[in-house]
Amino acid sequence: MTDFKVPVSEGTRVFLNFSVSLEDGSEVDSNFGGDPVEFSVGDGSLLPGFERRMFGMGAGDRKVFQVPPEDAFGQPNENNVQRLPRDQFDDDVELEIGLVFSFADAAGGELPGMVIAFDDEEVTVDFNHPLAGRTILFDVQVHRVEPAELH
CATH class of the missing domain: 3.10.50.40 (Chitinase A; domain 3)
Known part of the structure; x- marks a missing residue:
């Protein structure tokens, strides 16, 4: 054998x-x-x-x-960077750059997104994979x- x-x-x-x-x-x-x-x-x-x-x-x-x-x-896709109204986030959430939230996607699954910028009106969230690019x-x-x- x-x-x-x-x-x-x-x-x-x-x-x-x-x-x-x-x-x-x-x-x-x-x-x-x-x-x-x-x-x-x-x-x-x-x-x-x-x-x-x-x-x-x-x-x-x-x-x-x-x-x-x-x-x-993959490469980062600018369409995966979204600006969301600040009021979609709970008032008691302390926002900071790099904070990752889990969002519901269209199919009902979970999609992680990282805060890359924010002010009193908007929160900019990057949904690209952290290793994209x-x-x-x-x-x-x-x-x-x-x-x-x-x-």
Whole structure:
């Protein structure tokens, strides 16, 4: 019996550790030092731009990828910056730049928005992803790859 290494591809389940950092080296998220996480390619757990870079990797492989904004969290969109009337916020809320609120979206889900400016009349809220426009360093260590239909 040969020990065939299944590569990451469509239809596989992947067990991995990862870290996400900005170009300046500041870490945004990491699970190194903890148990591996698992996902099935295409299940929406990872952005497609991250998944595609892992294709061909197998158990034991570790790589660091530079992921441009177009393949990560996109470019900031000025249409995602909204000015809202100040009276939509409770009077007892102490507004400050960088404060994140959760707003209801059209589909009934929740959408985070960060206060980027405010005065007595309006509050300017940025609904862009906080990492929009940023190049991401994706460090990934693959522990196991198996056909997804085993689960």
